[in-house]
Every structure is written in C-alpha cells, then in structure tokens.
Amino acid sequence: MDTQIEQDTRNTQGTQRTHTLDELDLAIVHGLQIQPRVPWVRLGEVLEVDAVTVARRWERMVRAGVAWVDGYLSPGHDEGVYAQIEIDMDGRLSEDTIGRLARDPQVLSLKQTSGGRDLLAIVGAADLDGLARLTGDRVSQLPGVRAVRSHVITAAPFEGASWRLRSLTRRQRAALTVERPSLPAESLRPLDRQIALALGIDGRMPLTELAAAVGASAATVRRRLHVLTGTGRLSLRCALARPLTGFPVSVVYFGSVPAQHLDETVSALRTLPGLRMCSITAGAHNLVLDIWLPTLSEVHTTEALLNSRLAHLDLRITERAVVLRTVKHVGRVLDRRGHSVGSAPLNYWDA
Incomplete structure (x- = not known):
C-alpha cells in the first residue's frame, strides 16, 4: 500500500494548479453520489451526454485527485468495533507520525484539529481487545504521541455516503435512484472483506477486475455485492475534494444528549445540509458531529442553531474543533489541498 501512496504522491508533486469543475463535472459527481457504480451509458442518458464524454470527464477528475469512488464496511453495520480517538502530541506535530497513521490500515480517517486535541481519528478493530492493542500498543508508542483517548462508537446513524451535491434536477435524481432491496442480515464472509478492500482502492472497479482481485467468479462477486449493499454492510461513496464542494470549512462538534432523546435528536439532525457524519459514542460526549460549512463565521451560528433547535x-x-487539515478521509490519503494522492483502505481483520 505504501507503494501506491508514494507513486500517486510523486505524480501530484509539483502540480499545484487549481482544478476547476464545470456544471457537467459536478453533475457527473452528483450522479455517482446517487449510484456510485452506474454504467457510463446510463449516466450519459440521464445527463443527455455521450457516454464516452462522461467517462473521459470522470477519468480526468480521478487523475487530478479531485474526485473518486471508494467503498468501505459501514461503521453502523460492520461486525467490528469502531472508535473516535483523540491524539495529543508533545508540542510538535511529527509528519512521520502523521504519515504512519495515514498509512495504517486500521485508521479510517485522520484530521488535524484545533481545540483540545491535535489529531482526531476514526479507527476500526476486530473487537475491544484489538482496539486496546491498537491505541495502547501502537498509536500511543508513535514518536511524539503524548496521550490517546478513545470513544467507542456504538452507532453511526448518518455518514458521508448520504451527502449530496445539488447539481441534478429532480427528474435526473429520480432516474438514477434505485431502491435498495431489504435483505436479511447475515454474517460477513472473508470474501466480503476482500471485496470491500478492493473497492476501497477503486469503487468503480469493473466486475471482471474485481473478481480477479478477490479470486472469485464474477457471478459470485456480483451476488455478494448485491447482498452487501442491500444490507447496508458496504458503503460506496463518490467523494469530491472538500474545497470544491462549496463547503471548505469542516468542524467537529462534541455534544451530549440524554440517552432517551438520542433517536429523536438524530432524526432532527438529518435536516442539516452540511452534516457529514453523526456518531453515537460511549464516552464523555455521546454525540460527535462532523459538519461542513461555507465559512468560518458559521461555526458559532451553526452551534447556536443546534442549541436552539434541539433545546427541548x-x-x-x-x-467544537475546526479541522485544520484532513490527512485521510475514509481510507483515502489526501494532500494539503484535499486532493487524493493514494489509498490505504480499512483492513482491521488482518491486523
């Protein structure tokens, strides 16, 4: 995995020009947010554009690192244990330590933040003992790390795969929306994890390539993809570099609400336009919200809105903590512009 990151980093170094996206680019991204593996022919029909043009535009965005599709096992449905961990450094942020955390397959996301911690990460482990070993034996022993605090995630009722641009018309959105089948839950198989790992590198990997990557037949992989997406176990998302979304500011709010009000609170939070993730945790804060905002001035107005709307x-x-830099986003390693430079997808089961 290091090789993939290093190669992609070399390909982007020295290319600091700003990439601008036009209306068609944004429409393609919005379409892939709705249906990440939609065939180019179908997306072209909806957008009334030639499929070759759609594919070419998408490839250009991927090469520039401004957009990508990847997959991961959802914290809300996976059989593992996930946690938000706060990392305090000893007064100086070590780029070596940050890089090692970004490449760690048990680290799903990593942010440098303001406030009461230097780094905030979402990590995954097979069980609570695995989480203890990750934080106590590995993360805490990295150079410069002074303290690590863990907040176990008990539920993730809202995550970034649900966030959408507003580039398509109602008719176009309806044409791309596919009802997810309601399938009974079943235990994850080793093959399912390998599929998630491969899609963490390229969520639009063609079925034949995906089958070859995981060592199974195309028919079997197609069937398991149907089950994984139908049960919500596998999240597929199309991401866009945050500076290009119109929401360049990311803020993490730590909150508390009485346990009997958690469900109603989560339902009310779903209407927030910039909400990217809502985690229910067992810790000092039982609610952690990742919200994207248009400007820094809205950090406190959004907090005031939350307090007033949910006072009852x-x-x-x-x-609250402003994100100074997103180092890793759902298995995708980012540069300082928020552009993808490689992937290190979640893989705690081989740890």
Missing part, C-alpha cells in the same frame, strides 16, 4: 431535547454542545 436537552442537547448541549460541549466542545
């Missing part, structure tokens, strides 16, 4: 549910925002 006794929500209290106890702390």
